[in-house]
Amino acid sequence: MATRRQFLKTSGALAAVLALNASFGSGAPASAQAPTAGLAGIFGGGAPLGGQTPTPDVNGLPYLLKRRVTQADRKAAAARYKALSKAAKGKSLRGAALVTNPATGYYIPDYFGTTPNWAFSPALPKFVAPLPNIPIAVPDTITFPGSDYYEISLRQYSQVMHPSLPPTTLRGYVQTNMGTDANGQNTVAPPPIQYLGPLIVARRDRPVRIKFTNELPTGAAGNLFIPVDTTYMGAGMGPTGANYTQNRAVVHLHGGTTPWISDGTPHQWITPAGESTPYTKGVSTQNVPDMWFDPVTHAVVPAGTPGATNDPGPGSVTLYYTNQQSARLMFYHDHAYGITRLNVYVGEAAGYLLTDTVEQDLINGTNTSGANPGLLRVLPDIGIPLIIQDRTFVDDATILTTDPTWSWGTNPGKPQATPVKGDLWYPHVYMPNQNPYDVTGANMMGR
Numbered sequence: 357m358a359t360r361r362q363f364l365k366t367s368g369a370l371a372a373v374l375a376l377n378a379s380f381g382s383g384a385p386a387s388a389q390a391p392t393a394g395l396a397g398i399f400g401g402g403a404p405l406g407g408q409t410p411t412p413d414v415n416g417l418p419y420l421l422k423r424r425v426t427q428a429d430r431k432a433a434a435a436r437y438k439a440l441s442k443a444a445k446g447k448s449l450r451g452a453a454l455v456t457n458p459a460t461g462y463y464i465p466d467y468f469g470t471t472p473n474w475a476f477s478p479a480l481p482k483f484v485a486p487l488p489n490i491p492i493a494v495p496d497t498i499t500f501p502g503s504d505y506y507e508i509s510l511r512q513y514s515q516v517m518h519p520s521l522p523p524t525t526l527r528g529y530v531q532t533n534m535g536t537d538a539n540g541q542n543t544v545a546p547p548p549i550q551y552l553g554p555l556i557v558a559r560r561d562r563p564v565r566i567k568f569t570n571e572l573p574t575g576a577a578g579n580l581f582i583p584v585d586t587t588y589m590g591a592g593m594g595p596t597g598a599n600y601t602q603n604r605a606v607v608h609l610h611g612g613t614t615p616w617i618s619d620g621t622p623h624q625w626i627t628p629a630g631e632s633t634p635y636t637k638g639v640s641t642q643n644v645p646d647m648w649f650d651p652v653t654h655a656v657v658p659a660g661t662p663g664a665t666n667d668p669g670p671g672s673v674t675l676y677y678t679n680q681q682s683a684r685l686m687f688y689h690d691h692a693y694g695i696t697r698l699n700v701y702v703g704e705a706a707g708y709l710l711t712d713t714v715e716q717d718l719i720n721g722t723n724t725s726g727a728n729p730g731l732l733r734v735l736p737d738i739g740i741p742l743i744i745q746d747r748t749f750v751d752d753a754t755i756l757t758t759d760p761t762w763s764w765g766t767n768p769g770k771p772q773a774t775p776v777k778g779d780l781w782y783p784h785v786y787m788p789n790q791n792p793y794d795v796t797g798a799n800m801m802g803r
């Protein structure tokens with residue numbers, strides 16, 4: 357009986373882990389979808405599943421703690437799924453195990469069952485769309501002498517990602533201030549909002565200053581349109597018991613040598629002006645101490661202006677990038693606590709190209725830097741920004757078959773969304789490769 361007692365102990369720990377996972381999107385305990393294989397059937401004196409006797413490990417435990425799933429296990433698991441499908445005689449197994457959580461209205465995720473959770477993008481013919489030009493930000497070089505200044509807003513917008521798709525809802529950056537022209541006047545209009553724009557081109561040792569404004573929608577409209585695992589630290593409940601909002605944002609310069617106040621750490625986010633939440637900004641949010649604003653109009657004012665403040669106004673924060681490093685391609689992206697990966701996936705990322713005299717010498721055939729005595733001219737230019745990404749788009753015709761628990765998108769619903777073609781799809785049920793409830797240890801639908 358020692359084995360049985362140990363198993364029960366382990367089983368408790370496992371249930372706790374599963375409960376944590378299961379609460380994603382549903383808040384339901386994992387027990388609501390206890391395995392049908394029946395633990396009692398294995399350990400309660402009955403014959404082991406499939407007539408097999410599990411091999412105990414060093415702790416005397418059965419396959420529960422199996423170290424890894426072999427290729428043979430995977431093949432056997434696939435064969436079991438095939439046999440089940442055959443037995444169902446053409447009737448779909450999909451969604452058979454779905455149970456609605458009465459407390460939330462969402463389906464309880466099916467971690468070890470036969471419910472799939474993947475997506476086909478709609479059919480997208482290749483080589484039909486021109487390469488999109490990523491827009492380049494235009495620096496204001498006069499407002500903060502010695503620095504390039506940009507006002508960058510974060511907005512929700514939509515863009516056609518492929519001619520076969522309707523517009524996809526995205527979140528991303530747009531410059532809102534005018535750039536400086538050759539005559540020293542701010543007359544150069546910034547480019548309109550576009551996916552993965554605007555690219556900032558910076559020069560070594562010349563700082564970039566940014567006023568970043570979070571203009572995402574507020575209230576329910578501020579929620580992300582891809583699945584948010586609210587059990588993830590910083591994505592759900594905050595210190596007062598209320599949930600953090602999903603429209604929090606801050607910019608981080610990835611790869612930059614940036615002082616901490618402007619690093620865009622996970623605790624330096626801000627919410628849009630007018631958001632109703634106990635958490636309007638991260639606990640480390642700081643403004644740049646030598647950028648001054650009118651307290652009423654929030655316009656930039658010179659240092660020493662009476663009443664001036666470093667606070668650029670509700671929903672805004674200032675950032676200072678030193679650029680004290682050699683030429684390189686970096687990117688700036690969202691960094692908000694608990695939802696960074698989701699914000700970046702929906703579009704909150706753009707390039708940041710730093711050039712220096714060495715690179716310029718290699719472009720121009722000069723030797724200002726001293727590093728190009730041969731006056732080589734080996735670079736054509738600073739180049740064309742090119743970003744390669746992998747995205748899955750919702751196909752409204754197939755999504756509820758391939759992912760019956762899809763509750764998100766721009767038309768979310770309970771227990772299923774009314775799927776919108778072209779929405780971004782994002783994986784949300786983490787079906788493990790292993791299944792401790794199965795005699796082989798492999799999960800039929802796992803990854």
Ligand SMILES: [Cu+2]
Nearest residue numbers: 608610611689
């Ligand atoms: Cu990064």
